Amino acid sequence: MIQQLYHHPDIYVIQVDLPDNPLQYLNSYVVKGATRNLVIDTGFNRPECRKALCEGLRELGVALSCTDLFITHLHADHSGLVQLFNQAGCSIYMSSADYQYLVDSEDGSTWQYAEENFMKEGMPAADIHLQLTNHARAYSPDPHFPCHTVTDGEVLHLADLDFRVIAVPGHTKGLCCLYLPQQKIFFTSDHILFDITPNIQLWYHMPDALEQYLHSLDKVRDLPVTLALPGHRHGASSIVGRIDTIKEHHRNRLAEVMSIAEQRPDSTAYDIARHMTWSMRGKEWKDFPPTQKWFAMGETLAHIEYLVQHGRLLRRTDKEVRTYSLLQP
Ligand SMILES: [Zn+2]
Numbered sequence: 001m002i003q004q005l006y007h008h009p010d011i012y013v014i015q016v017d018l019p020d021n022p023l024q025y026l027n028s029y030v031v032k033g034a035t036r037n038l039v040i041d042t043g044f045n046r047p048e049c050r051k052a053l054c055e056g057l058r059e060l061g062v063a064l065s066c067t068d069l070f071i072t073h074l075h076a077d078h079s080g081l082v083q084l085f086n087q088a089g090c091s092i093y094m095s096s097a098d099y100q101y102l103v104d105s106e107d108g109s110t111w112q113y114a115e116e117n118f119m120k121e122g123m124p125a126a127d128i129h130l131q132l133t134n135h136a137r138a139y140s141p142d143p144h145f146p147c148h149t150v151t152d153g154e155v156l157h158l159a160d161l162d163f164r165v166i167a168v169p170g171h172t173k174g175l176c177c178l179y180l181p182q183q184k185i186f187f188t189s190d191h192i193l194f195d196i197t198p199n200i201q202l203w204y205h206m207p208d209a210l211e212q213y214l215h216s217l218d219k220v221r222d223l224p225v226t227l228a229l230p231g232h233r234h235g236a237s238s239i240v241g242r243i244d245t246i247k248e249h250h251r252n253r254l255a256e257v258m259s260i261a262e263q264r265p266d267s268t269a270y271d272i273a274r275h276m277t278w279s280m281r282g283k284e285w286k287d288f289p290p291t292q293k294w295f296a297m298g299e300t301l302a303h304i305e306y307l308v309q310h311g312r313l314l315r316r317t318d319k320e321v322r323t324y325s326l327l328q329p
Helices: 047-060 082-087 096-105 109-120 125-133 209-221 240-263 269-275 290-309
Strands: 002-006 010-017 025-032 037-040 067-070 092-095 148-150 155-158 161-167 176-180 185-189 227-230 313-318 321-326
Touching: 002 047, 002 227, 010 047, 025 047, 025 227, 047 082, 067 082, 067 155, 082 092, 092 096, 096 109, 109 125, 125 290, 161 209, 209 240, 209 290, 240 269, 240 290, 240 313, 240 321, 269 290, 269 321, 290 313
Parallel strands: 037 067, 067 092, 092 148, 185 227
Antiparallel strands: 002 010, 010 025, 025 037, 155 161, 161 176, 176 185, 313 321
């Protein structure tokens, strides 16, 4: 499905369905210029996404031979189909941090590292094995492509427009948004989502992702925006209210982790995650799909790490397993 979102410049969205995924679909944005076009994000590396994206591009009359690709971040639902563009000779833009992570992930070592760490955080081996079908893993891109790396504040002339790159570490280390100052259009990717809360995970190559994420929300809060275009679901005409709501969500999550740690001293992260409230349509933890348990663990750990760094939780390591207790201020 395609939809025109803005006239002069002409901005469209191709809704790329993500079958059997709670995100439902990815917004692949297409900016049509007089001489060249720009595509922002692609969908998973799977046939259903490829078909949706190609059909959308065909319907818009966009030829890949005069198109460039900007990948906002490494996640497979955003970067999966990069080879479609690489093989057509398009220029591909992405942050060096996220590009490097894609390259490092090719041999599975980043996943293995995460698995070993989740075991130390109390996740049972059975739960870890069950999430091997994780979409992020199964539909990830082939990372062999020449990448034009982008940096914060850089101006990219794409689709006959000047886009400002805004680096917003948090959701991933190298997540970059694009901004059109003249039109006040902000492509927020997964930094700000309006219908769902962006997932903040623990990253082993990025200290305190939540702290960095909250800082990145403040970084863009005063940006003049009249059209915000996110990576998933619906956009909005402003970002300030949404940023404040997301910050409040994380404050509540931090309070919840502290309250669980107070009631259950020496809990593992897995135990804390099990006792958190998750909106899984009334399901109990034991009935959560394995991938959701994996994401819940990552999100819980991001909040735990923040509290450890801010002196509110004490981390102990005993026989390789880490436990947490509340520290009174
Ligand atoms: Zn993402």
